[in-house]
Amino acid sequence: MDRSLKKKYWADQAKKSVLLIPALVLLLAFFIIPIVLTVYYSFTNMALTGAAAQNFQFIGLENYKRILSDPNTLVSIRNTFIFLIGSLVGQSVLGFLIAYFMKGKAKAFRSVVGPCILAGWVMPEIVVSLCCLAFFDVSGTFNKIIGALHIPGVDFIYGHPMMTIIIANVWHGTAFSMLNFQSALDNVSGDIEEAARVDGANRIQTLVRIIVPCIKDTIATNTMLNTLSTLGVFGLIWALTGGGPGMSTTTLPIYMYNQGLKNFQLGQGTAVGMILLFVGAVCSIIYTRLLKSDD
Amino acid sequence: MSERSVKALHYILLAIIALVFVLPLIWLVVASFDMGANQSLKWPDQWTFSNYANVLTNASNLKGFGIGLVIAGVQALVVCVISVLAAYPLSRYNLCYKKGLMYGILFMTALPMIAVIVPVYKMFLKIGLLDSIPGVILYLSASALPYGIWLMKNFMDAIPVELEEAAWVDGATTMQSIRKIVSPLMFPGICVVFIYTFSGSWGNFFIPYILLSSADKQPAAVLLYQFFGQHGSISYGPLAAFSVIYALPSIILYILSQNYMSKGFTMSGAAKG
Numbered sequence: 001m002d003r004s005l006k007k008k009y010w011a012d013q014a015k016k017s018v019l020l021i022p023a024l025v026l027l028l029a030f031f032i033i034p035i036v037l038t039v040y041y042s043f044t045n046m047a048l049t050g051a052a053a054q055n056f057q058f059i060g061l062e063n064y065k066r067i068l069s070d071p072n073t074l075v076s077i078r079n080t081f082i083f084l085i086g087s088l089v090g091q092s093v094l095g096f097l098i099a100y101f102m103k104g105k106a107k108a109f110r111s112v113v114g115p116c117i118l119a120g121w122v123m124p125e126i127v128v129s130l131c132c133l134a135f136f137d138v139s140g141t142f143n144k145i146i147g148a149l150h151i152p153g154v155d156f157i158y159g160h161p162m163m164t165i166i167i168a169n170v171w172h173g174t175a176f177s178m179l180n181f182q183s184a185l186d187n188v189s190g191d192i193e194e195a196a197r198v199d200g201a202n203r204i205q206t207l208v209r210i211i212v213p214c215i216k217d218t219i220a221t222n223t224m225l226n227t228l229s230t231l232g233v234f235g236l237i238w239a240l241t242g243g244g245p246g247m248s249t250t251t252l253p254i255y256m257y258n259q260g261l262k263n264f265q266l267g268q269g270t271a272v273g274m275i276l277l278f279v280g281a282v283c284s285i286i287y288t289r290l291l292k293s294d295d
Numbered sequence: 296m297s298e299r300s301v302k303a304l305h306y307i308l309l310a311i312i313a314l315v316f317v318l319p320l321i322w323l324v325v326a327s328f329d330m331g332a333n334q335s336l337k338w339p340d341q342w343t344f345s346n347y348a349n350v351l352t353n354a355s356n357l358k359g360f361g362i363g364l365v366i367a368g369v370q371a372l373v374v375c376v377i378s379v380l381a382a383y384p385l386s387r388y389n390l391c392y393k394k395g396l397m398y399g400i401l402f403m404t405a406l407p408m409i410a411v412i413v414p415v416y417k418m419f420l421k422i423g424l425l426d427s428i429p430g431v432i433l434y435l436s437a438s439a440l441p442y443g444i445w446l447m448k449n450f451m452d453a454i455p456v457e458l459e460e461a462a463w464v465d466g467a468t469t470m471q472s473i474r475k476i477v478s479p480l481m482f483p484g485i486c487v488v489f490i491y492t493f494s495g496s497w498g499n500f501f502i503p504y505i506l507l508s509s510a511d512k513q514p515a516a517v518l519l520y521q522f523f524g525q526h527g528s529i530s531y532g533p534l535a536a537f538s539v540i541y542a543l544p545s546i547i548l549y550i551l552s553q554n555y556m557s558k559g560f561t562m563s564g565a566a567k568g
Binding site: 135277 | 301305306308309310312313314316317318319320322323326333334335336377378380381383384385388390391398401402403405406407408409410411412413414415416417418433434436437438440441444469497498499500501504505516519520523531534535538541542545546549
């Protein structure tokens with residue numbers, strides 16, 4: 001290509017990009033720059049206020065060393081992991097089973113069950129917290145019911161706080177998995193199932209050998225999206241347990257908030273944020289790849 | 296097990312699951328009409344609207360709902376306008392960086408934005424946007440924008456370019472063809488983006504909670520948290536009524552969005568909750 005043509009090409013490309021400018025400016029200012037700042041601050045000893053807010057220094061990996069040698073970080077990584085696995089298993093298994101059982105059932109029945117599951121998903125997260133707080137209270141609905149069955153009561157919020165936040169998140173998130181699996185199952189051809197049935201496969205065999213392989217892309221995408229949204233859960237836990245009792249439900253976002261904005265250790269807070277950002281970025285890349293292979 | 300009893304088992308299991316899922320919400324609704332509501336589900340001794348009256352006659356509650364509406368409404372509007380503009384070149388032109396940018400945008404839709412909230416706090420402190428409602432709106436707009444652009448571009452791809460070509464022949468500018476031809480045609484799509492953005496922001500708790508500090512600037516989500524977050528003596532009746540009012544827009548908008556979605560638009564990519 002000669003020079004004037006090349007110039008013309010780039011001028012044309014620039015002209016066509018004008019409408020993207022507002023979006024790019026907004027994304028740069030409030031999306032890209034915060035990410036860059038997160039990386040940058042995590043290598044400094046910056047504090048939120050006081051002298052260290054102005055005269056901060058580059059301290060290399062010091063924040064990372066400090067947070068990784070802090071037992072609280074390890075506790076919150078472990079909590080995040082338990083919360084994540086519990087939520088993933090709960091949401092996916094329950095979401096799949098509901099979608100699977102619903103297939104081919106009477107329409108009137110489906111149109112009652114569906115909204116019941118969806119309702120917990122549509123609720124804002126603070127309402128979810130309030131409902132769970134009341135439901136699992138020592139004198140809440142759950143304990144009333146098991147009391148009527150002469151089963152001893154359970155103190156969920158103080159006795160089993162991690163289980164409580166997992167159940168709350170499963171209640172809130174299952175509908176999303178259910179919707180994904182419903183549309184995936186609708187695409188599984190009835191003929192294949194029928195053929196397997198004719199060949200003598202029982203229900204379980206058909207499920208494991210035929211249906212699950214058919215929807216494995218949906219399982220992968222659904223798992224990634226649930227991982228990403230579970231990693232970002234803050235309000236639900238904050239309003240239910242506040243991260244306590246003690247550190248028992250302090251996940252990484254809560255720990256980050258406490259370190260960075262309550263204890264004013266900005267550098268350490270952002271270093272915790274970096275762990276989240278890194279795990280999130282990896283999952284997000286996997287998710288992007290998964291969609292790419294769909295095309 | 297016979298086919299019939301398996302089917303019956305499925306019905307029973309589903310009914311139990313549905314009941315368990317909806318029970319906490321039944322409590323919420325019943326408690327909101329109960330004078331003496333407590334933590335557990337019970338038949339009210341006296342049904343009443345006074346909990347609602349209580350909530351709706353309180354000026355600071357009304358202000359909280361108003362602020363929530365302003366934040367969510369303005370943000371959804373900003374996201375819609377900017378993402379229609381951005382979607383146009385991405386859908387219509389042959390841009391050399393298009394593929395890369397679309398993957399970048401998809402990548403951004405999935406990032407947990409809470410990870411960067413600490414530097415954002417510091418940044419807002421420095422540029423004077425902390426404790427400012429416009430600041431919250433800007434930040435929320437940016438975080439909803441990638442998903443908005445992604446959806447909008449897919450909706451726009453579904454509109455045949457031939458319709459615009461006629462307008463170009465008649466001398467229409469790009470802006471005119473966006474305003475007069477593309478936008479009306481993809482109106483259901485724009486509504487979907489508006490609704491998703493609006494309800495995302497209406498339900499969002501942590502961004503206003505962290506970025507707004509004045510008591511009189513808090514939206515409904517934060518007020519609700521403050522009412523029960525302290526775990527002091529909670530009056531469940533008014534709290535439940537507040538929650539029902541607060542959850543209502545989310546429910547209505549979800550039903551509306553289902554209507555728009557079924558009008559010939561299929562989602563590309565997965566929907567985030």
